[in-house]
Amino acid sequence: MMHDTTTTADLPLQGVRVLDLSRVFAGPLCTMALGDLGAEIIKVEHPVRGDDTRDWGIRIGATNSTYFNCANRNKRSITLDLQTEEGQNIARELAKHCDVVVQNFKFGGAEKLNLGYDQLRELRPDIIYCSISGYDRTGPEASRPGYDLVLQGETGLMKINGEANQPPLKFGTSVVDMFTGMYSAQAILAALLGRHRTGKGKHIALSLFDSGTSITAFHGLESLLQGADVPRYGNEHPSIIPYGVFNAADGPLVIAVGNNAQYVKFCTHVIQRPDLAEDERFKTNMGRSQNRHELTPILSAEIAARKRTDLLNDLKAAGIPCGEVFGLVDALTSPRAEQAGVVKTYTTPEGGSAHVLAPPYRLDDERAPLRNPPPALGEGTNEVLRELLNLSDEALSDLRQKKII
Numbered sequence: 001m002m003h004d005t006t007t008t009a010d011l012p013l014q015g016v017r018v019l020d021l022s023r024v025f026a027g028p029l030c031t032m033a034l035g036d037l038g039a040e041i042i043k044v045e046h047p048v049r050g051d052d053t054r055d056w057g058i059r060i061g062a063t064n065s066t067y068f069n070c071a072n073r074n075k076r077s078i079t080l081d082l083q084t085e086e087g088q089n090i091a092r093e094l095a096k097h098c099d100v101v102v103q104n105f106k107f108g109g110a111e112k113l114n115l116g117y118d119q120l121r122e123l124r125p126d127i128i129y130c131s132i133s134g135y136d137r138t139g140p141e142a143s144r145p146g147y148d149l150v151l152q153g154e155t156g157l158m159k160i161n162g163e164a165n166q167p168p169l170k171f172g173t174s175v176v177d178m179f180t181g182m183y184s185a186q187a188i189l190a191a192l193l194g195r196h197r198t199g200k201g202k203h204i205a206l207s208l209f210d211s212g213t214s215i216t217a218f219h220g221l222e223s224l225l226q227g228a229d230v231p232r233y234g235n236e237h238p239s240i241i242p243y244g245v246f247n248a249a250d251g252p253l254v255i256a257v258g259n260n261a262q263y264v265k266f267c268t269h270v271i272q273r274p275d276l277a278e279d280e281r282f283k284t285n286m287g288r289s290q291n292r293h294e295l296t297p298i299l300s301a302e303i304a305a306r307k308r309t310d311l312l313n314d315l316k317a318a319g320i321p322c323g324e325v326f327g328l329v330d331a332l333t334s335p336r337a338e339q340a341g342v343v344k345t346y347t348t349p350e351g352g353s354a355h356v357l358a359p360p361y362r363l364d365d366e367r368a369p370l371r372n373p374p375p376a377l378g379e380g381t382n383e384v385l386r387e388l389l390n391l392s393d394e395a396l397s398d399l400r401q402k403k404i405i
Helices: 027-036 085-096 117-119 150-152 175-198 206-213 217-226 260-270 274-278 287-291 292-304 308-317 326-333 336-341 379-389 394-400
Strands: 019-020 040-045 077-078 100-103 128-133 202-207 241-249 251-256 323-324 345-347 354-357
Touching: 019 027, 019 379, 027 100, 027 128, 027 175, 040 085, 040 217, 077 379, 085 117, 085 379, 100 175, 117 128, 128 175, 150 175, 150 206, 175 202, 175 206, 202 206, 202 354, 206 217, 241 292, 251 308, 260 274, 260 287, 274 292, 287 292, 308 323, 379 394
Parallel strands: 019 040, 019 100, 040 077, 100 128, 128 202
Antiparallel strands: 241 251, 251 323, 345 354
C-alpha cells in the first residue's frame, strides 16, 4: 500500500482506543473520523458475514467492497460472534482496554448482549459510550430501525431537494447517515476533552431523526416562520441570484454571484449587459430574488450563447466564483484532486490494487495519513486478542474451532 509520512504520534488522538461495535454507515463514519485523527479503532464484525456493507456496492478482493471501503479506513477488523456468551465476554474484556465504545444496535440490543452503557460502565467507569439510533431513545419510536432514505422523507429533506415541478427527491448520497456520523464524532471529541478535565465518562446518544432535522438549516427555519414549506429551486439558490448551474453553449458550469458588486461586474464584463445592472428591478439581490422569473430567463439565454471556456475565463478575470460541472471520474482524477492527494491506492491481500478516499483533515498543513487501508474481514483478530487480552495461540485456535472468532 501507499504509506503516508505522518505518523500516529503526530496525530491528536494518538493513544485513544475505540471499540467499534457499529455497522453499515453512520457508526462506521464516526469511528473512521476518529481513526483518521489518530485513534486506534477495533472494529468488531460477525465471523462469517462481517459488516453488512461488505456485500454492498462493487466487490474488492475477497471480503471488501466499495461501500465498505468508504467508511472503514484506518481501522483493524476482528471477528466475534456476539450472540454467544463467550463472544460477549471477550467484547467486555476488550471494552476495559478502550476509551470509547460506539454502537448502533437496535434499541435494547446492546443491553441484551451485556454491552450496554451501564453494563460497561461497571467495568470501566470513565468509558465514553456513543449510541446511534434512528429515533429518540426516550420516545415512543425508540424501537424503530433507522434508515437514511426513510429519514430523508420524515425530516422534510426530500421536499427541499430537486426541481419545483418534480416529485420529492432524495439526496444523491446518504446525508442523514453522514451527518449523524460526523455529529457523533464531534460529541465524542467533546466528551474526551471533558473527561480530561473531570475524569468522568459520558453516554452520548445521537439519532438520525435529530440529525436530519438539523440539516434542514435555514430552509426549516424559513418554513416555520412562514407556516408553509419553502419552494424548491433545484440548482438555483433560494435567495441569491444568479447563483447556480447554467448551461453554456457547450456544457454546464456553476456561477456564484455572491453580492451586488459582483453582479455589476457579471453584467458588464461577462455578458456585456450593463442595462441589467442598471435596471431598478435587479440592482439589489433582494430585488433580483423578487423578480427572478423575469431575470433568470434573460441571464440563461446570454450564458447559453457563449462557450463555457470563454465564460469561465471572463468570470475568473472579474473575480466571480465559478467552476465546471464534473462527473465523479473527472473530479477524482483531475489535476486538482491529484495535487491535493484526495485519492490513495493500496494493495489488497489478494495482490490487486484498489482506491480509497484519503482523510479530509489537514493538521499543520499535512493531510492526516492513510495509516491502514480498509481491513479484510477479521485480519486483525489474532493480533488484537493477543495484544490486549494476552490470549495464547491455543486459546485462539479453540475460539476459532467454536466459530466464536
